[in-house]
Amino acid sequence: MKETIAKYDWLTAQQCPAMAWRGLRAAPQTPDEAGLFRMEQGQEIGALARQLYADGILVARTPAKTSAQVTQDLIADGAKAIFFEATVLAAPFIAKADILRRQNEGWHVLEVKSSFADTGKIGELVDDLAYTVMVFRRAGLSIAAASLVLLSRGYRFGDDPERLFEIIDQTGDVMARVAEFEGAAAAQAAALFHDTPPAALLVSSCRDCDYFADRCLGKGIAHTVLEIPGLHYKKLKRLSAEGIIDLADAPDDLGLNDRQQRAKDSALSGSPFIAASLGKALSAILWPCHYLDFETVATVLPLYAGHACHQQVLTQFSIHHRDGVDGAARHSEYLADAAQDCQRELAEALIAALDVTGSIIVYSSFEKTRINALRDAFPDLSAPLEAILGRLVDLMSVVTDYVYHPDFRGSSSIKKVLPVLVPDLSYKDLAVGDGDTAITRFARMARGEITGADIEPTRRQLLDYCKLDTFAMVRLHEKLFDLAGRTQRAGGA
Numbered sequence: 001m002k003e004t005i006a007k008y009d010w011l012t013a014q015q016c017p018a019m020a021w022r023g024l025r026a027a028p029q030t031p032d033e034a035g036l037f038r039m040e041q042g043q044e045i046g047a048l049a050r051q052l053y054a055d056g057i058l059v060a061r062t063p064a065k066t067s068a069q070v071t072q073d074l075i076a077d078g079a080k081a082i083f084f085e086a087t088v089l090a091a092p093f094i095a096k097a098d099i100l101r102r103q104n105e106g107w108h109v110l111e112v113k114s115s116f117a118d119t120g121k122i123g124e125l126v127d128d129l130a131y132t133v134m135v136f137r138r139a140g141l142s143i144a145a146a147s148l149v150l151l152s153r154g155y156r157f158g159d160d161p162e163r164l165f166e167i168i169d170q171t172g173d174v175m176a177r178v179a180e181f182e183g184a185a186a187a188q189a190a191a192l193f194h195d196t197p198p199a200a201l202l203v204s205s206c207r208d209c210d211y212f213a214d215r216c217l218g219k220g221i222a223h224t225v226l227e228i229p230g231l232h233y234k235k236l237k238r239l240s241a242e243g244i245i246d247l248a249d250a251p252d253d254l255g256l257n258d259r260q261q262r263a264k265d266s267a268l269s270g271s272p273f274i275a276a277s278l279g280k281a282l283s284a285i286l287w288p289c290h291y292l293d294f295e296t297v298a299t300v301l302p303l304y305a306g307h308a309c310h311q312q313v314l315t316q317f318s319i320h321h322r323d324g325v326d327g328a329a330r331h332s333e334y335l336a337d338a339a340q341d342c343q344r345e346l347a348e349a350l351i352a353a354l355d356v357t358g359s360i361i362v363y364s365s366f367e368k369t370r371i372n373a374l375r376d377a378f379p380d381l382s383a384p385l386e387a388i389l390g391r392l393v394d395l396m397s398v399v400t401d402y403v404y405h406p407d408f409r410g411s412s413s414i415k416k417v418l419p420v421l422v423p424d425l426s427y428k429d430l431a432v433g434d435g436d437t438a439i440t441r442f443a444r445m446a447r448g449e450i451t452g453a454d455i456e457p458t459r460r461q462l463l464d465y466c467k468l469d470t471f472a473m474v475r476l477h478e479k480l481f482d483l484a485g486r487t488q489r490a491g492g493a
Contacts, residue, residue, distance in 0.1 A: 001024055001025045002024045002025075003092070004089070004091070004092050004093065004094040005024075005092050005093050005094070005188075005189060005192060006093075006094055006095070007095060007096075007128065007131050007132065008023075009023060009024060009192065010093070010131050010181075010188070011127060011128065011131065013188055013191075013192060014127065015203060015204075015205040016200065016201065016203055016205050016206070016209070017188070017191050017192065017197075017198035018197045018198050018199070018200035018201075018211075018216060019200075019205065019209050019211060019216075020192055021191070021192055021194075021197040021198055022197065022211045022215065022216075024192055024193075032436075032437075033437055033440055034434075034436035034437055034439065034440045037440040037443065037444070041114065041299060041300040041301070042114055042300070044300070044301060045112060045113075045114050045151075045300055045301070046084075046098060046112050048161045048164060048165075049098065049099065049112040049149050049165060050084050050099070051161045051162075052149075052161070052162065052165065053082045053084075053099065053101070055081065055082055056082035056083060056084050056099070057074060057080060057082065057083050057084065058083075058084045058085060059071050059074065059083055059084065059085050059086050059087060060085075066087075066089075067085070067087040067096075068087045068088055068089040068094070070087075071083065071086045071087050071088060072088075074086070075141070081101060081102040082099070082100070082101050082102070083097075083099075083100045083101075084098065084099060084100075085097070085098065086100040088135055088136050088139040088141070089139070090135050090136075090138035090139040092189050092193065093134070093135045093138060093185070093189070094135065095131060095132045095134075095135035095136060096132070097109045097110070097111070097132055097136065098110060098111050098112040098149070099111075099112065099149070100136075103144045103145055104144060105142065105144075106141075106142040106143060106144030106145075107136070107141050107142065107143050107144060107145075108143075108144060108145040108146070108147065109129065109132055109133050109136060109143055109145070109146050109147075110146075110147045110148070110149050110167070111125070111128060111129040111132060111146075111147075111148055111149065112149040112165075113125055113128075113148060113149070113150055113151075114151060114300045114309075115150055115151065116150060116151050116152075116153055116309070116310070117150040117151065117152060117153070117166040117168055118153065119150065122148075122170075125148055125150075125170075126148075126170055126173045126174055126177055127177060129146050129147075129148060129170060129174050130146075130174045130177035130178045130181055131181065133146050133174055133175070133178050134178045134181045134182060134185070137178065137182075138185075143175075144171075145169065145171045146169075146170055146171045146174040146175070147167050147168060147169050147170060147171070148167070148168045148170055149165050149166075149167050149168075150165065150166055150167075150168055151164060151165065151166070151300075151309045151310075152164060152165060152166050152309075153308060153309075154308075155302075155308060155309055156302065156305075156306060156307065156308060157301075157302040157303070157304060157305050157306060157307050158305065164309075200216050200217050201240050202217060202225070202226075202236065202239060202240035202244075202245060203236075203240065204233060204236065206218075206226060207226055212226075217245050218245065221245060221246050221247075222267075223246070223247040223248070223267040223268065223406065223409075224245050224246065224247055225239050225244060225245060225246070225247050225250050226410065227247060227263060227264075227267055227409050227410035228247070228250070228256065228260050228263060228264060228410060229259055229260055229263050229410045229411065229412070230257075230259070230260065231260070235254055235255070238254075239254075247264060247267055247268060248268055250264065259400065259401075262404050263404055263408075263410055266404045266405065266406050267406045270406055271406075272403070272404065272405045272406070273403065273404040273405075274402070274403055274483050274484070275401070275402040275403070277402065278398075278402040278403065278480065278483060278484040279484035279485060281398055281401070281402055282398070282480060282481060282484055284393075285359045285361070285393050285477075286357075286358055286359045286391075287322075287323055287324055287358055287359075288321060288322060288323045288324075288357065288358040289321070289322050289358055289359050289360075289361050289477070290319050290320075290321050290353075290354050290355075290358055290359070290360045290361065291319060291320040291321075291322070291360075291361045291362075291470040291471075291473040291474050291477070292317065292318075292319050292354070292360050292361065292362050292367055292470065293317065293318050293319075293362070293363075293367070293466055293469040293470045293473070294314055294316065294317050294366065294367050294370050295314075295315055295316035295317075295435070295438050295439075295442070295462070295465075295466050296312045296313055296314050296315055296316075296370065296439070297312075297313050297315050297439050297442045297443050297446065298310055298311060298312040298313065298439070299443050299446075299447075303341075303443070303446045303447070304340065304341040304446075305341075306341075307341070312370075312373075313341060313343065314336075314343050314346055314370050314373070314374065315335065315336045315338075315342070315346070315442055316333075316334060316335045316336065316346075316442075316462060316463075316466050317332075317333065317334050317346065317349075317350055317353075317466070318331070318332075318333045318463075318466040318467045318469060318470040319331065319332040319333070319353050319354065319470060320467075320470045320471055320473070320474050322474060325477065325478060325481050329471070329474055331467065331470075332353040333463055333466065333467060334346055334349045334350070334353075335459055335462060335463055335466075338442055338445035338446040338455075339445075339446065343374065343377065343378075344377075344378060346374075347374045347377075347378055347381055347385065348381070350374075350388070351381065351384045351385070351388070354388055354391075356387065358391070359391055359392075359393045360388060360391045360392050360393065361393050361395050361473055361477065362392055362393070362394055362395065362473075363394065363395050363396045363414050363473055363476075364394065364396050364413075364414075365394065367392065368389060368392055368394075371385055371388055371389055371392075372389070375389075395473060395476060395477065395480075396412055396413075396414070398480065399412050399417055399476075399480075400412040402480075403421075403480065403483060405417075405420050405421070407419075407420045408420060414472065414476075417476070418472055418476060421476060421479045422472065422475045422476055422479055425468075425471075425472055425475055427465070427468060430461070430464055430465055430468065431461040431464075432461040432462055432464070432465040433465065438462055438465055438466070441458050441461065441462060442462060445458060445459075
């Protein structure tokens, strides 16, 4: 068990004290490949932010002293004014400031984040900064100012690092939040270090909690109210206030829509729901069918000339083609050269591969969004790209409207649907088995971190992953025909 409360623990406790309590006692988790890459990008942004302050000193522990002790010594030396990663311990709280500057008789705390300066989640960043300020104040420092160092939308690949950042003063909002945090600090610390976990409440963060199903509110419950798809937060709040976790206890006057009621009824009965009109919906899909999936890359720092931070770049497509539900599938694919922006070439290859007839099957609205972006980027290709947009059919919408299985657990995402409806199809044997890993591998090639003889195997792994994504849609489409009784086949037979 950890002996100190860090920022992550504190912020988690603001969502759910029980989650934070268990997190303090959990074994450290090694980040996966994609998580490690995200951490590395954050470290890169932090290092670039330090270039704004040439005289700064990077605080590092020594064999004889902790980072907090080194920080204490540096702060005591009045000749030194700017520190990076200054650490303070105000037991049981510990915090680290990305940038700490002397300002008159006090200190200016600056937090570096990989968000844009106009982010809609500024409140979350203020909370992040407020925790750091609270701990530094508890350690005896007088904090005169608090700012966020965020990314500029005007920055482009190759620009000077000074153009990368915007410094946003948040002193007023931060200090107001610090006052709230201070008022709760003692009670929060006592609850987190108590022998028994705090009482858990049903909140939005329960949906992504590692402990909910087997160690918390969901333990022993076959189906919880979290399986109601698209449940409004006000309704979730009502259920929480009434202590209702089991879906079977959900009140009849909750005001569920048709989709939500189907999910509830299916889960409680244990029987799948198959709409009688599924066959009619499938008959609207025109053969030949082209099953399309895209992959993209987006990194904090841009990869290519003219690009901005976090810019999403289309890098790959896979298409399975089929003339009928029982016909043999053909396959087309494209993977960009990671060393350059190949979106123009990709768009032209996409237009050629999709021909001009038949429905184009996708899963979710992602492909539509990316084709719209291609159309905007290449106006001379707008006509064929518009034609492609007009042929798109979202198989996810078909599943959402006409099919539900208790094991979907309230979701229509392909990660939930595919293992239930096509259980023999799996990604587990692939070297690249998920989208985050695919993004990471491509980005590392683009950044020159995968080179030489490793490039071709990596490209093959990316192609195999994307190919399975579209083959999954082929199989899922087949299964939907099975569920509908195979009343609609190629040519309307």
